Amino acid sequence: MTDFNKLSEAELQAVIDNAEKALKERQSSKRKEVIAQIKELAASIGVVVDIHDGDKKSERKVSKVAARYRNPNNAALTWSGRGLAPKWMQELLAAGHDKSEFEIK
Numbered sequence: 001m002t003d004f005n006k007l008s009e010a011e012l013q014a015v016i017d018n019a020e021k022a023l024k025e026r027q028s029s030k031r032k033e034v035i036a037q038i039k040e041l042a043a044s045i046g047v048v049v050d051i052h053d054g055d056k057k058s059e060r061k062v063s064k065v066a067a068r069y070r071n072p073n074n075a076a077l078t079w080s081g082r083g084l085a086p087k088w089m090q091e092l093l094a095a096g097h098d099k100s101e102f103e104i105k
Contacts, residue, residue: 069102078104 042049067078071088
C-alpha cells in the first residue's frame with residue numbers, strides 16, 4: 001500500500017485523478033453489464049426494452065419574453081410583466097403610478 005504522506009501534492013493529485021478515472025470506467029462497465037442483463041431477460045419473455053441514458057440532461061428550450069415595462073428612472077431596468085414585479089415597479093405602484101405609464105411602446 002502507498003504511504004500517501006510521503007507523496008508530493010502533484011503525485012497525490014495524480015493518484016486521485018487515476019482513481020476517479022478507474023472508478024468511472026468500472027461504473028460504466030458495470031452499467032453496461034446490467035443493461036445487457038436487463039435486455040437479455042426482457043428478450044427471454046419476448047419484450048423489447050429501450051433504455052435511455054439517465055446521464056443526459058433533457059434540453060428544454062426556454063424562450064425569452066420581451067420586456068413590456070421600462071423603469072423611467074433607469075432605462076436599463078425592464079420587466080416582462082410576468083412573475084413577481086421588481087422592486088422598482090412595486091415602488092412606483094406604491095407611489096400611486098399606474099403600470100400602463102411604463103409600457104414599452
